[in-house]
Amino acid sequence: MIETADQIFVLLLHWLVSFLPAVLQPVASAVLCAAAIVCFFPALFALTTWLERKGLGRIQNRLGPNRVGPFGLLQPIADGIKSLTKEDIVPFSADAAVHFLAPIVLVVTVFMGFAVLPMGRNMVLADLDAGLLFYFAMGASTELAVFMAGWSSRNKYSLLGAMRAVAQMISYEVVLLLSSVVVVMISGSLSLTKIVAAQNQYTWGLPHWYIFTPWGLAGFVMFAIAATAETNRSPFDLPEGESELVAGYHTEYSGFKFALFFLGEYVAMFSISGLGTTLFLGGWTAPFSFLTWVPSWIWFFSKLMLSIFVFIWLRGTLPRLRQDQLMNFAWKFVLPMCLLNLLVTGLWRFLGDGWLRWVVCSAILLLAYVGIALGEQRKKHIGPRSYRYAE
Amino acid sequence: MTTLAGFLLVAALLFSIGLAGALTRRNAILVLIGIELMLNAANLNLIAFWRYGPHPEALTGMMFAIFSIAVAAAEAAVGLGLVISIHRHAHTTDLDLMNRMKG
Amino acid sequence: MNLVFYLLAALTMAGGLAAMLLKNTVHCALALTVAFAGLAMLYLDLDAQFAGFAQLLIYVGAVAILVVFAILLTKGSETPKDGVFSRTWLAGLAVAAAVFAVLAWSILQSVSRLSQAAQAPTVTVQQIGMALISRYVLPLEIVAVLLTVALIGAVIVAMHEKEGGAQ
Numbered sequence: 001m002i003e004t005a006d007q008i009f010v011l012l013l014h015w016l017v018s019f020l021p022a023v024l025q026p027v028a029s030a031v032l033c034a035a036a037i038v039c040f041f042p043a044l045f046a047l048t049t050w051l052e053r054k055g056l057g058r059i060q061n062r063l064g065p066n067r068v069g070p071f072g073l074l075q076p077i078a079d080g081i082k083s084l085t086k087e088d089i090v091p092f093s094a095d096a097a098v099h100f101l102a103p104i105v106l107v108v109t110v111f112m113g114f115a116v117l118p119m120g121r122n123m124v125l126a127d128l129d130a131g132l133l134f135y136f137a138m139g140a141s142t143e144l145a146v147f148m149a150g151w152s153s154r155n156k157y158s159l160l161g162a163m164r165a166v167a168q169m170i171s172y173e174v175v176l177l178l179s180s181v182v183v184v185m186i187s188g189s190l191s192l193t194k195i196v197a198a199q200n201q202y203t204w205g206l207p208h209w210y211i212f213t214p215w216g217l218a219g220f221v222m223f224a225i226a227a228t229a230e231t232n233r234s235p236f237d238l239p240e241g242e243s244e245l246v247a248g249y250h251t252e253y254s255g256f257k258f259a260l261f262f263l264g265e266y267v268a269m270f271s272i273s274g275l276g277t278t279l280f281l282g283g284w285t286a287p288f289s290f291l292t293w294v295p296s297w298i299w300f301f302s303k304l305m306l307s308i309f310v311f312i313w314l315r316g317t318l319p320r321l322r323q324d325q326l327m328n329f330a331w332k333f334v335l336p337m338c339l340l341n342l343l344v345t346g347l348w349r350f351l352g353d354g355w356l357r358w359v360v361c362s363a364i365l366l367l368a369y370v371g372i373a374l375g376e377q378r379k380k381h382i383g384p385r386s387y388r389y390a391e
Numbered sequence: 392m393t394t395l396a397g398f399l400l401v402a403a404l405l406f407s408i409g410l411a412g413a414l415t416r417r418n419a420i421l422v423l424i425g426i427e428l429m430l431n432a433a434n435l436n437l438i439a440f441w442r443y444g445p446h447p448e449a450l451t452g453m454m455f456a457i458f459s460i461a462v463a464a465a466e467a468a469v470g471l472g473l474v475i476s477i478h479r480h481a482h483t484t485d486l487d488l489m490n491r492m493k494g
Numbered sequence: 495m496n497l498v499f500y501l502l503a504a505l506t507m508a509g510g511l512a513a514m515l516l517k518n519t520v521h522c523a524l525a526l527t528v529a530f531a532g533l534a535m536l537y538l539d540l541d542a543q544f545a546g547f548a549q550l551l552i553y554v555g556a557v558a559i560l561v562v563f564a565i566l567l568t569k570g571s572e573t574p575k576d577g578v579f580s581r582t583w584l585a586g587l588a589v590a591a592a593v594f595a596v597l598a599w600s601i602l603q604s605v606s607r608l609s610q611a612a613q614a615p616t617v618t619v620q621q622i623g624m625a626l627i628s629r630y631v632l633p634l635e636i637v638a639v640l641l642t643v644a645l646i647g648a649v650i651v652a653m654h655e656k657e658g659g660a661q
Contacts, residue, residue: 098521098524128543129543129618129619130543130544130547130619133544133547133548133551133619134547136551136555137534137547137548137550137551137554137555138550139555140550140551140554140555140556141531141550141554141555143555143559144527144554144555144558144559147559147562148524151520151562151566159566163563163566166559166563170556170559173555188620189619189620190619191619393605394499396601396602396605397499397503398499398536398540399601400598400601401503401506401507401536403594403597403598403601404507404594405506405507405510405529406593406594406597407590407591407593407594407597408507408510408511408514408590409510409514410586410589410590410593411514411586411587411589411590411591412513412514412515413586414582414583414585414586414587414589414590415514415579415580415582415583415586415587416514416578416579416580417576417577417578417579417580418519418570418578420519420561420564420565420568420570421514421519421522423561424513424514424522424523424526424561425514427526427553427557427561428510428513428514428526428529431529431530431533431553434533434545434549435533435536435537438537438540438542438545439540441540441542442540442541442542442614442615447615447617448615450617450621450622450625453542453544453545453617453622454622454625454626454630454633456542456545457544457545457548457622458630458633458637460545460548460549460552460553461552461637461640461641462637462640463557464552464553464556464557464641465640465641465644465645466644467557467560467561468560468644468645468648469644469647469648469651471560471561471563471564471648471652472647472648472649472651472652473651473652474564474568475564475567475568475651475652476651476652478567478568478569479654484568484570485576486580487576487580487581
C-alpha cells in the first residue's frame with residue numbers, strides 16, 4: 001500500500017505505455033514523462049505567482065490580491081488571460097528573428113534541466129551518468145537567451161540591462177559550480193540519483209543529508225546565494241529591477257512573449273531549487289527514519305516549495321544590491337570561501353570518521369568567515385552619520 | 392560509406408568552412424570565429440576516431456578532445472583580449488587596414 | 495548513418511556556413527553558437543557524453559558569450575563601409591577548397607581500411623576521473639597553469655591603460 005502510493009506515477013506510466021508495441025515503448029515513456037513535466041511545472045508557476053503576491057503583500061503589511069475568487073486564488077488565471085490577449089508589439093528596428101527566438105531559447109533550456117532531477121524514488125526522466133554536468137550545461141545556455149533578448153530590441157536600456165544580467169549570471173555560475181563540486185567530491189559521482197542514494201541513510205533517526213555537515217552547510221549557503229543571483233531574484237534583481245525604474249532586457253516584449261520570460265524565470269527558480277534539494281537536502285528522502293512511509297515525491301515537492309517560500313521571503317525582506325556590490329561580493333568573498341570549502345571537504349574525507357573532523361572543519365570555516373567579515377568591516381570606517389545642509 | 396567516414400567528412404567540411412572564413416573575412420573577430428570552427432572540427436575528428444578506433448577503452452581520443460576544448464577556450468580569451476586592445480589603439484578591427492607594423 | 499546523424503550534420507554545417515557568410519557580426523556569433531550546439535549533439539551521437547556536455551558548458555556557455563562581448567566592445571555590430579569580405583577573398587576561398595579536396599580524397603580513399611562500427615564503449619565519469627589523475631596528470635596540471643596564465647594575460651592585455659602609464 002505504501003509502496004503503491006510511493007510508486008504511483010511510475011506504475012501509471014508503465015500501465016499507459018503497455019498499450020503500445022514494445023518497439024515504441026522507450027520513446028513513448030520519455031515523451032509521457034516530458035509531457036507531465038511541461039504540464040505540471042507551469043501549473044505550479046501559476047500557483048507560485050499567487051503565493052508570491054500574497055506573501056509579499058503580508059510581509060509588506062497589506063493584503064495581496066483578494067478580488068478574483070476566494071482569497072484571490074483565480075488571480076493567475078486572470079493574469080494569464082491578460083497576457084495572452086495583449087497585442088504583441090515588436091519594435092520597427094528590432095531584429096525580428098532573434099527577437100522571436102530569445103524567449104523560446106530561454107524556455108527550452110530551462111525546461112531541459114528537469115530531465116535529470118530525481119523527483120521521487122525511480123522518478124527520473126534520464127538517469128545520466130554525468131547528470132550534474134548536463135544540468136549546468138543547460139543553465140549556461142540560459143545566459144545566451146538573455147543576451148539575445150537584450151540585444152535584439154535595439155534599445156540602449158535593454159542592452160545595458162542584458163549586459164548586467166549576463167555579467168551577474170556568469171560570475172555566480174562559477175560560484176554555483178564550485179559549491180556543487182564539494183557534493184560530487186564526497187558522494188563520488190556526478191549522477192544525481194547516486195547523490196540522493198548516498199544521502200538515504202539514517203543514524204539515530206537523523207538523515208545523512210549533506211546540509212548537516214559543516215562543509216555541506218557552507219556549500220548550501222553559497223549555493224543558495226548563487227541560485228538567487230542566477231535567477232535574477234531579489235536581492236540580486238538589478239537587471240530586472242531596473243525595469244521598474246528605467247528598462248530591462250525584456251522591456252520590448254509584450255503579451256505572450258513577456259509571459260514566456262516570466263514563466264522562464266519562475267521555472268528556472270523551481271529547477272535550481274530542485275537541484276539544491278537534490279544536492280544538499282537529500283532529494284526525495286524523508287527527514288526522519290520513522291517518516292519514510294510518506295511517499296518520496298511528497299518530500300521532494302515539499303522541500304521545493306519550502307525553498308520557493310524562502311525565495312519569496314528574501315525578496316520581501318532584503319534591499320537590492322548595486323551592480324558593483326554584487327560583483328565584488330561574488331569575486332572577492334564568496335569565491336574564496338568556495339575554494340576554502342573545497343579544501344575543508346578534502347580534509348573531511350582525509351580525517352576519517354569521528355568527532356575530530358567535525359571540530360576541525362567547522363573551526364576552519366567559522367574562523368575564515370569571521371576573519372574575512374571582520375577584516376572587511378575594519379576597512380570601512382563607518383562612523384557617525386554626517387549631514388550636509390544647503391548654504 | 393561507413394559512419395566513421397561520414398563523421399570525418401563532416402569534420403573536414405567544417406574545417407574548410409572555418410578556414411575559408413578565416414582567410415576571407417575582414418573583421419578580426421570573425422577570423423577568430425573561423426579559428427574556433429577549425430578547432431571544433433579537429434575535436435570532432437578526434438572523438439570520431441576514438442569511438443570507431445581500435446581501443447576506445449583507453450580513452451585517449453576523449454581526453455585529447457577535452458584538453459583541446461580547454462586550450463581552445465584559453466586561446467579564444469587571449470585572442471579576443473588582443474582584438475579589444477588593438478581596437479582601442481587603432482579604432483578599427485578591419486584587417487585589411489592593419490597592414491603596417493608602424494603604430 | 496541514420497537520420498539523426500544527417501540532421502545534426504546539416505544543422506552544424508548550416509551554422510558554420512552562416513557564421514562565415516552573414517553580414518551582421520552578432521548574427522555570425524549566434525550562428526556559431528548553433529554550430530557548437532550541433533557539434534555537442536554529434537558528440538552525444540558518438541557516445542561521448544562527457545565531451546558533449548563539456549562542449550555545451552564551455553563553448554555555448556562561455557566562449558560564445560565571450561565572442562559576443564568582444565563584438566560589442568569593438569563596435570562590430572555596425573556594418574563596415576567597404577564590405578565584409580577582404581580584397582583577397584578569392585585566394586582564400588581557393589585555398590580552403592583545395593584543403594577540403596585533399597581531405598575528402600584521403601578519407602574516401604581509405605574508407606575501406608577504416609574499421610566498422612564497434613561496440614559502443616561504456617565510459618563512466620569515474621573512468622575519466624581515474625585517467626585524469628593517473629595517466630594524464632601532467633597534461634592536467636599544465637592545462638591548469640595554462641588557463642591561469644591565459645586568464646591573467648587576457649585581463650592585462652584588455653585592461654584600460656592608466657593615464658600617463660606610457661611615461
